[in-house]
Amino acid sequence: MGHHINESEDAMAFVPLYDRYINQYLAGDADYQALADELLSAMVQHGGSFLDNRLWGWKNPRSIYLLPILDALIPGLRFVHVVRDGMAMSTSDNQAQLTKHGAYVIEESMQSLPQNQRSLLLWSLVNNAGADYGKSMGNRYFVVRYEDVCENPSKAFSALGISLGLDLPMVWDAPIQKPRMRQAPMSLEFNKFVIEIASNTFKRFGYPC
Amino acid sequence: MYRPLNLTGVVSPVAEYLIRHRLSAPIVVGGLGGLRNSSGSAIVEEPRNVHGASYKRIRRCHGVCASV
Numbered sequence: 001m002g003h004h005i006n007e008s009e010d011a012m013a014f015v016p017l018y019d020r021y022i023n024q025y026l027a028g029d030a031d032y033q034a035l036a037d038e039l040l041s042a043m044v045q046h047g048g049s050f051l052d053n054r055l056w057g058w059k060n061p062r063s064i065y066l067l068p069i070l071d072a073l074i075p076g077l078r079f080v081h082v083v084r085d086g087m088a089m090s091t092s093d094n095q096a097q098l099t100k101h102g103a104y105v106i107e108e109s110m111q112s113l114p115q116n117q118r119s120l121l122l123w124s125l126v127n128n129a130g131a132d133y134g135k136s137m138g139n140r141y142f143v144v145r146y147e148d149v150c151e152n153p154s155k156a157f158s159a160l161g162i163s164l165g166l167d168l169p170m171v172w173d174a175p176i177q178k179p180r181m182r183q184a185p186m187s188l189e190f191n192k193f194v195i196e197i198a199s200n201t202f203k204r205f206g207y208p209c
Numbered sequence: 210m211y212r213p214l215n216l217t218g219v220v221s222p223v224a225e226y227l228i229r230h231r232l233s234a235p236i237v238v239g240g241l242g243g244l245r246n247s248s249g250s251a252i253v254e255e256p257r258n259v260h261g262a263s264y265k266r267i268r269r270c271h272g273v274c275a276s277v
Binding site: 025026028032033036037039040043044054055056057058059060061062063064065067068069070072073074075076077078079080081082083084089097105122123125126127128129130133140164 | 210211212214215216218219220222223224226227232233234236237238239240241
Protein backbone atom coordinates (compact mmCIF):
# COMPACT_ATOMS: atom_id res chain seq x y z
CA MET A 1 0.00 0.00 0.00
CA GLY A 2 1.32 3.39 -0.93
CA HIS A 3 4.65 4.75 -2.07
CA HIS A 4 8.06 4.35 -0.54
CA ILE A 5 7.80 0.80 0.72
CA ASN A 6 10.70 -1.52 1.29
CA GLU A 7 10.89 -5.14 0.20
CA SER A 8 8.95 -6.16 3.30
CA GLU A 9 6.31 -3.66 2.15
CA ASP A 10 6.86 -1.57 5.25
CA ALA A 11 5.81 2.02 4.73
CA MET A 12 9.08 3.87 4.96
CA ALA A 13 7.52 7.32 5.30
CA PHE A 14 6.61 6.44 8.88
CA VAL A 15 10.02 5.20 9.93
CA PRO A 16 11.38 8.60 11.03
CA LEU A 17 8.13 9.32 12.86
CA TYR A 18 8.21 6.01 14.70
CA ASP A 19 11.92 6.31 15.41
CA ARG A 20 11.36 9.71 16.94
CA TYR A 21 8.17 9.22 18.90
CA ILE A 22 7.66 5.63 20.00
CA ASN A 23 10.18 5.71 22.82
CA GLN A 24 9.16 9.23 23.76
CA TYR A 25 5.55 8.12 24.04
CA LEU A 26 6.42 4.97 25.97
CA ALA A 27 8.45 7.11 28.35
CA GLY A 28 5.53 9.51 28.76
CA ASP A 29 7.45 12.38 27.22
CA ALA A 30 6.07 13.00 23.74
CA ASP A 31 5.13 16.30 22.10
CA TYR A 32 1.76 15.24 20.76
CA GLN A 33 1.20 18.32 18.62
CA ALA A 34 4.49 17.79 16.85
CA LEU A 35 3.63 14.12 16.49
CA ALA A 36 0.25 14.97 14.96
CA ASP A 37 1.81 17.35 12.47
CA GLU A 38 4.50 14.88 11.47
CA LEU A 39 1.94 12.11 11.22
CA LEU A 40 0.08 14.03 8.53
CA SER A 41 3.32 14.71 6.70
CA ALA A 42 4.15 11.01 6.72
CA MET A 43 0.67 10.11 5.51
CA VAL A 44 0.91 12.53 2.61
CA GLN A 45 4.39 11.32 1.73
CA HIS A 46 3.23 7.73 1.90
CA GLY A 47 -0.05 8.16 0.06
CA GLY A 48 0.82 10.16 -3.00
CA SER A 49 -1.60 9.46 -5.81
CA PHE A 50 -2.85 6.38 -3.99
CA LEU A 51 -4.81 8.67 -1.74
CA ASP A 52 -7.51 8.75 -4.38
CA ASN A 53 -8.28 5.12 -3.63
CA ARG A 54 -11.30 4.19 -1.60
CA LEU A 55 -9.27 1.89 0.60
CA TRP A 56 -5.86 2.98 1.65
CA GLY A 57 -3.48 2.73 4.52
CA TRP A 58 -0.05 1.54 5.46
CA LYS A 59 1.76 -1.41 6.92
CA ASN A 60 4.51 -0.87 9.39
CA PRO A 61 4.85 -3.34 12.27
CA ARG A 62 5.77 -0.68 14.79
CA SER A 63 2.44 1.08 14.35
CA ILE A 64 1.20 -1.03 17.23
CA TYR A 65 3.34 0.92 19.71
CA LEU A 66 1.45 4.10 18.90
CA LEU A 67 -2.01 2.61 18.47
CA PRO A 68 -3.81 4.80 21.04
CA ILE A 69 -2.29 7.95 19.56
CA LEU A 70 -3.02 6.94 15.99
CA ASP A 71 -6.57 6.15 17.03
CA ALA A 72 -6.94 9.50 18.73
CA LEU A 73 -5.49 11.51 15.87
CA ILE A 74 -7.04 9.66 12.93
CA PRO A 75 -10.85 9.58 13.00
CA GLY A 76 -12.20 6.20 11.99
CA LEU A 77 -8.81 4.50 11.93
CA ARG A 78 -8.99 0.78 11.27
CA PHE A 79 -6.21 -1.33 12.70
CA VAL A 80 -5.09 -4.81 11.69
CA HIS A 81 -3.11 -6.41 14.50
CA VAL A 82 -0.95 -9.20 13.14
CA VAL A 83 0.12 -11.74 15.74
CA ARG A 84 2.70 -14.42 15.31
CA ASP A 85 3.67 -17.30 17.57
CA GLY A 86 5.72 -15.86 20.41
CA MET A 87 7.94 -18.89 20.45
CA ALA A 88 9.02 -18.12 16.89
CA MET A 89 9.43 -14.45 17.69
CA SER A 90 11.56 -15.01 20.75
CA THR A 91 13.92 -17.38 18.96
CA SER A 92 14.24 -15.36 15.77
CA ASP A 93 17.50 -13.69 14.84
CA ASN A 94 15.45 -10.57 14.11
CA GLN A 95 15.22 -8.75 17.42
CA ALA A 96 14.94 -5.27 15.95
CA GLN A 97 11.93 -4.25 17.99
CA LEU A 98 13.47 -5.54 21.19
CA THR A 99 16.60 -3.55 20.44
CA LYS A 100 14.76 -0.37 19.58
CA HIS A 101 11.97 -0.37 22.13
CA GLY A 102 12.49 -3.15 24.64
CA ALA A 103 13.96 -0.90 27.29
CA TYR A 104 10.88 1.32 27.13
CA VAL A 105 8.40 -1.57 27.40
CA ILE A 106 10.08 -4.02 29.76
CA GLU A 107 10.44 -2.95 33.35
CA GLU A 108 13.95 -2.28 34.56
CA SER A 109 14.16 -5.28 36.85
CA MET A 110 13.64 -7.60 33.88
CA GLN A 111 16.13 -6.00 31.52
CA SER A 112 19.01 -8.20 32.61
CA LEU A 113 17.20 -11.34 31.48
CA PRO A 114 18.56 -13.31 28.51
CA GLN A 115 17.53 -12.02 25.12
CA ASN A 116 15.04 -14.77 24.34
CA GLN A 117 13.23 -14.14 27.61
CA ARG A 118 13.11 -10.40 27.07
CA SER A 119 11.89 -11.00 23.54
CA LEU A 120 9.08 -13.21 24.76
CA LEU A 121 8.20 -10.67 27.42
CA LEU A 122 8.05 -7.93 24.81
CA TRP A 123 5.86 -10.14 22.63
CA SER A 124 3.50 -10.70 25.52
CA LEU A 125 3.33 -7.09 26.66
CA VAL A 126 2.91 -5.56 23.23
CA ASN A 127 0.32 -8.01 21.98
CA ASN A 128 -1.72 -7.82 25.16
CA ALA A 129 -1.63 -4.04 25.08
CA GLY A 130 -2.72 -4.00 21.46
CA ALA A 131 -5.52 -6.48 22.02
CA ASP A 132 -6.71 -4.73 25.18
CA TYR A 133 -6.81 -1.41 23.38
CA GLY A 134 -8.43 -3.03 20.37
CA LYS A 135 -11.48 -3.81 22.45
CA SER A 136 -12.18 -0.10 22.69
CA MET A 137 -12.07 0.19 18.89
CA GLY A 138 -14.91 -2.26 18.33
CA ASN A 139 -15.33 -3.24 14.70
CA ARG A 140 -12.42 -1.05 13.64
CA TYR A 141 -9.93 -3.50 15.14
CA PHE A 142 -8.96 -6.82 13.59
CA VAL A 143 -6.55 -9.43 14.84
CA VAL A 144 -5.00 -11.80 12.36
CA ARG A 145 -2.62 -14.64 13.18
CA TYR A 146 0.22 -15.11 10.78
CA GLU A 147 -0.10 -18.87 11.01
CA ASP A 148 -3.79 -18.70 10.08
CA VAL A 149 -2.94 -16.62 7.04
CA CYS A 150 -0.55 -19.31 5.91
CA GLU A 151 -3.09 -22.04 6.64
CA ASN A 152 -6.09 -20.49 4.94
CA PRO A 153 -5.78 -16.84 3.90
CA SER A 154 -9.39 -16.46 2.79
CA LYS A 155 -10.61 -17.66 6.17
CA ALA A 156 -8.04 -15.65 8.09
CA PHE A 157 -9.00 -12.46 6.29
CA SER A 158 -12.75 -13.13 6.18
CA ALA A 159 -13.75 -10.69 8.92
CA LEU A 160 -11.51 -8.02 7.47
CA GLY A 161 -12.78 -8.69 3.98
CA ILE A 162 -16.41 -8.44 5.01
CA SER A 163 -15.80 -5.23 6.90
CA LEU A 164 -13.98 -3.66 3.99
CA GLY A 165 -16.30 -5.01 1.33
CA LEU A 166 -13.59 -7.06 -0.32
CA ASP A 167 -14.17 -10.19 -2.35
CA LEU A 168 -11.36 -12.44 -1.26
CA PRO A 169 -10.24 -15.11 -3.72
CA MET A 170 -10.85 -18.73 -2.88
CA VAL A 171 -7.59 -19.61 -4.57
CA TRP A 172 -4.59 -17.37 -4.08
CA ASP A 173 -2.12 -16.57 -6.79
CA ALA A 174 0.80 -18.57 -5.47
CA PRO A 175 1.26 -21.75 -3.47
CA ILE A 176 1.58 -21.40 0.26
CA GLN A 177 4.24 -23.24 2.14
CA LYS A 178 2.92 -23.57 5.64
CA PRO A 179 5.13 -22.79 8.61
CA ARG A 180 6.70 -25.82 10.15
CA MET A 181 5.71 -26.77 13.64
CA ARG A 182 7.62 -24.67 16.12
CA GLN A 183 10.63 -26.23 17.71
CA ALA A 184 10.92 -26.83 21.40
CA PRO A 185 12.45 -23.99 23.39
CA MET A 186 16.09 -24.31 24.21
CA SER A 187 16.33 -24.80 27.92
CA LEU A 188 14.43 -25.80 31.01
CA GLU A 189 14.92 -22.26 32.28
CA PHE A 190 13.28 -20.85 29.15
CA ASN A 191 10.45 -23.36 29.40
CA LYS A 192 9.81 -22.26 32.96
CA PHE A 193 9.90 -18.62 31.93
CA VAL A 194 7.42 -19.27 29.13
CA ILE A 195 4.94 -20.81 31.53
CA GLU A 196 5.37 -18.16 34.21
CA ILE A 197 5.35 -15.10 32.02
CA ALA A 198 3.50 -15.76 28.81
CA SER A 199 1.20 -18.74 29.18
CA ASN A 200 -1.91 -16.57 29.38
CA THR A 201 -0.85 -14.65 26.31
CA PHE A 202 -0.28 -17.83 24.36
CA LYS A 203 -3.75 -18.96 25.35
CA ARG A 204 -5.28 -15.61 24.55
CA PHE A 205 -4.10 -15.77 20.96
CA GLY A 206 -4.73 -19.48 20.58
CA TYR A 207 -1.19 -20.82 20.70
CA PRO A 208 -0.17 -23.93 22.60
CA CYS A 209 1.94 -23.45 25.70
CA MET B 210 2.50 -0.43 28.14
CA TYR B 211 0.41 2.35 26.66
CA ARG B 212 0.57 5.67 28.43
CA PRO B 213 -2.46 7.75 29.30
CA LEU B 214 -2.97 10.39 26.65
CA ASN B 215 -3.42 14.02 27.43
CA LEU B 216 -4.28 15.62 24.13
CA THR B 217 -5.63 18.83 25.59
CA GLY B 218 -4.75 21.61 23.21
CA VAL B 219 -3.56 19.27 20.51
CA VAL B 220 -5.12 19.90 17.12
CA SER B 221 -4.89 16.98 14.75
CA PRO B 222 -4.58 18.14 11.17
CA VAL B 223 -5.39 14.65 9.96
CA ALA B 224 -9.17 14.85 10.26
CA GLU B 225 -9.35 18.04 8.22
CA TYR B 226 -7.03 16.57 5.61
CA LEU B 227 -9.16 13.45 5.21
CA ILE B 228 -12.31 15.51 4.79
CA ARG B 229 -10.74 18.00 2.41
CA HIS B 230 -9.45 15.23 0.17
CA ARG B 231 -12.53 13.05 0.57
CA LEU B 232 -10.51 10.18 1.91
CA SER B 233 -11.69 7.27 3.95
CA ALA B 234 -10.00 6.49 7.23
CA PRO B 235 -6.79 4.58 6.66
CA ILE B 236 -6.24 0.92 7.41
CA VAL B 237 -3.07 0.47 9.44
CA VAL B 238 -1.33 -2.87 9.77
CA GLY B 239 1.00 -3.48 12.69
CA GLY B 240 2.36 -6.10 15.01
CA LEU B 241 5.65 -7.57 16.03
CA GLY B 242 7.83 -8.38 13.07
CA GLY B 243 10.43 -11.03 12.59
CA LEU B 244 9.86 -12.78 9.31
CA ARG B 245 13.05 -11.30 7.99
CA ASN B 246 16.32 -10.81 9.78
CA SER B 247 18.25 -7.58 9.93
CA SER B 248 20.33 -8.43 6.90
CA GLY B 249 17.19 -8.84 4.85
CA SER B 250 17.29 -12.56 4.31
CA ALA B 251 14.27 -14.71 4.99
CA ILE B 252 14.25 -16.39 8.35
CA VAL B 253 13.80 -19.77 6.72
CA GLU B 254 17.54 -19.56 6.21
CA GLU B 255 18.10 -19.35 9.93
CA PRO B 256 18.36 -22.78 11.52
CA ARG B 257 16.80 -21.80 14.84
CA ASN B 258 13.67 -20.40 13.33
CA VAL B 259 10.58 -22.41 12.86
CA HIS B 260 8.81 -21.09 9.80
CA GLY B 261 9.29 -22.88 6.53
CA ALA B 262 7.39 -20.31 4.54
CA SER B 263 9.11 -18.64 1.65
CA TYR B 264 8.91 -14.94 2.32
CA LYS B 265 8.54 -13.84 -1.27
CA ARG B 266 5.92 -16.44 -2.05
CA ILE B 267 3.95 -15.56 1.03
CA ARG B 268 4.26 -11.88 0.28
CA ARG B 269 2.86 -12.36 -3.20
CA CYS B 270 0.04 -14.40 -1.75
CA HIS B 271 -1.09 -12.15 0.99
CA GLY B 272 0.04 -8.65 0.26
CA VAL B 273 -0.12 -6.36 3.19
CA CYS B 274 -0.19 -8.67 6.15
CA ALA B 275 1.91 -11.72 5.79
CA SER B 276 5.24 -9.99 5.74
CA VAL B 277 4.74 -8.32 9.10
